[in-house]
Amino acid sequence: MSEAKFRTLARKVRNQIELGHYKESSKLPTHRALAKEYGTTPMTAAKAYQLLAEQGHIESHVGRGSFVKKDASLKHVIRSRHDQNEWNFSILQPCLGEHLDSLNTELKDCFSNINDPALFGYIEETGDRTHKDAGKTWMSHYGLDIDEPEQVLLTNGAQHALSTLIQCYSEPGDNIAVEALTYPGILSIIQSLGRHSIEVEMDDKGMCPKALKKACREQAPAVVIVIPSHQNPTTITMPKARREALAKVINKEQLWLIEDDLYAFLNDEKIEPICNLSKDRGFYVSSLSKAISPGIRCGYIKTPTSQTERLASFIRTSIWLTAPLMFEFASRLIQSKKAFEYASLQKRIAESRQKIAADVLNEFTLTSQASSYHIWLTLPDGLQARDFVTVAKDKGLIISSGQFFSHTQGESSVRLSLMAIADENRFVEGLNALKSLLQDSVRT
Known part of the structure; x- marks a missing residue:
């Protein structure tokens, strides 16, 4: 054949x-x-x-x-629109109610004091050195080793970074190794670019090194993508030993690694990134979207030294450069330490929300961490995620079916974001409505 x-x-x-x-x-x-x-x-x-x-x-x-199959495009997985008659447990974003006024003040102050004409024109080398240095400061704060700011490349958010890396380091038809359950944005990029996703087995510590090694031998992926901290959707954070074991496989098999570590700021202590252990093969991706605001489309890629010019050239060819004005705002937040204050605030809110959710949904099986933005909920026996999500939507509850995170798994799980509903009373109200729906579904 x-x-x-x-x-x-x-x-x-x-x-x-x-x-x-x-x-x-x-x-x-x-x-x-x-x-x-x-x-x-x-x-x-x-x-x-x-x-x-x-x-x-x-x-x-x-x-x-x-x-x-029913449409599994991102617009159906993630609902960003806010409706006062709905409870949005779908989208993973910061809880904007707490720091929105402060962020607005910072934004006004920044743009009323910009006097550098270069920020209004073209900038060579895909971005201002000051902005790259701010990216270095941001990522280094959470444990990443970076020798020079020139290793930092600027992108229009993390999704742009992922798309750029997949295009640059694989060819149409190539296999891309991903976690068995992973963020649908990654699956969407892989599919739209004509690549094929390979789901690598996970356990309670994340992607399994032996399974990755087997995938390399049998399916020869060009790239592996890993979310090491507060993994979306399972909430797993890889311990140091697991990261070391994966790095050994990546180095031996000569894979390109994309380490999507947007949630590193939620860790209680620094955990060494896999890219520190695979410096010649690893690309580290970060952004301010989850820690501060999705509206700040500022993403950062830390590249291996040998790949900086190649990737910079690719970005220059595709978009020339990212918006200097937004990176000026992001850089000022980082340099003033405000960015880290906002990130710490979001972590505290997540911890509070996790406690509330654990209390309200205590009779159901939850996978979570104390400071994750979300929960992975296993539905009671007999309930299918797709059917339950449809029924929930009719009740004004917007949740994400587990099937959106895998081509082969997730039929009996749903992901719940705990941060998109800014008002805490409204958040608790939504959790209780969800609890009632789960109880009714079990009874019927």
Whole structure:
């Protein structure tokens, strides 16, 4: 069987799905019918369906056939719009109620005092050295080793950083190793760029080194992406020993590492990043979105010394440079230490919210950490995440199905963000509504 044939067929079926020829939740043709329609064999059709299932476009059931999956695009996973009639437990962001006035004052003060004309024009080398130095200060504060500010490259947030790195260090058709449950933004980037995600087994300490080694030998991924702190969605923070073990595999197998460490500020103490242990292969990604505000689209990549110019050139080619004015604001927050004060405040709020959630939802199975922004909730026996999320939405509860975080897992779990609802009374009200819905679902 030609690999090209089944991949070509899969692409044609996916195009038909995207064009609306095959509707959401509709049943797809049988293997034999699809093969007849496209002039190929049932075995090729079966292989094409298998690939589409692995990529998350369809789902197959023995005896029932194959069906188009419901839309799992980011707009359905994450709801950022605030509605006074809803409780948004979907999006992971800082709790903006506490420091919004202070942040607004800082922003006004910054932009009323900018007198450097260079910030209004083009800046060479993909960003001002002062802004790179601020990024160095931010990441170093949480344990990253950086020799020179020139190793810091600026991006329009972490999502842009991830997309840039995947494009620069892999080719269409390449395999990208990810945690078995991971942030849907990563899966979306991989899919949209024509790469394939490989789900690597996890345990209670994070990605398993032996499983990564096996994936390298069997599927030869070009890149591995890891979220080492307060992992999204499981909340796992890798201990030092696990990070060391992963670094050994990455170094031996000559993988490119993308360490997505946006939540390092929530750790109780510094934990050495994997990139410190894999300096020649690791790219460390950070931003201010989770610690301060998503509206500050300021991301940072710490690069291996040997890769700085290559990646800088790629960024320069694609966007020329990030917005200097926003990085000036971010840099002033970092230099004045305000950024670290805001981050510490968010950590305290997260700790308080975790205690409240643990108390309200104490009869259910939760995976969390004392300062995580979210909770991974295992649904009671008999409940399916997709069905429960739909019922919850009808009650005004916006939550994220576990199936959005994996092509093969998460059917019985949901992720709950604890920070998007700014008002604490409203937050508690929402948790109690969720508790009641869970109890009612069990009874019925």
